[in-house]
Amino acid sequence: MSRHEDIHAEREREAKAALDRLASQTDTLGGSAFARMADKAVGHFTAEELGPEDKIELWGTRIGRVAGLIFAIGLVIYLVRVYVMQ
Template sequence: MEAERRRAADAALAGVVRDGEVLGTSGFARTLRHAGERLGGHFAGADADPADPVEIWGRRISRGLALLAVLALIAHLVLTYGPR
């Protein structure tokens, strides 16, 4: 009986933590912050083997160049086919 009450109380507290909002932040802001952390880790090569600096820098350089290529393509398309 006591263990069941304890589990119910733990579940209720977990729900409050999950559903409660910190004063001044919204769910949207938390989502953006989490996405920013993931994006930063992606471009920093955080998923590479930490013992291999060549792999880390290779991922950083290639992802940076890919970002530049996408931005250049977007600029080209906007300038070529954008509103006149």
Template sequence: MSTTPRSTPPRSDAEDRRARALEEIEHAAAGSEVFGTSAFVRQARRASAHFSGADADPADRIEVWGRRVGRSLSMIALVGLVWYLATTYL
């Protein structure tokens, strides 16, 4: 009597693709809620840190306020440009 383990029958190409597709769907479903929520929260934190001047040296208050004012003015200019382009060309 032979003691070699029995091999499983080989799966067809269609079965392999189906198994991989199901694994990918499960993986995407598991990470979709966490990704969407965390991406939104991460972006909100980045925006608030960007406009508050958090990337400047905290000891130099002039630099912090300069960044805040400059970034706020650039946002106002962007909104004004979008408004101008929308009213002119739409």
């Protein structure tokens, strides 16, 4: 093989490797993005960042976060009924 063919073959191998890495990262990001987002939401609403030391604070945080979610959903429903569905 000539030097030109060697350079071309090396570039082709690098391009194929880059495409393979991109394909594997895209599958990983796309496939597990929803799972990571769901895990993060569950962790937020269960207040897992607080730890089990103070049970009152833990349950108060959980109740407050769920109540906030319920309030936000109710507010969205109210606003849609009043301003969109007239």
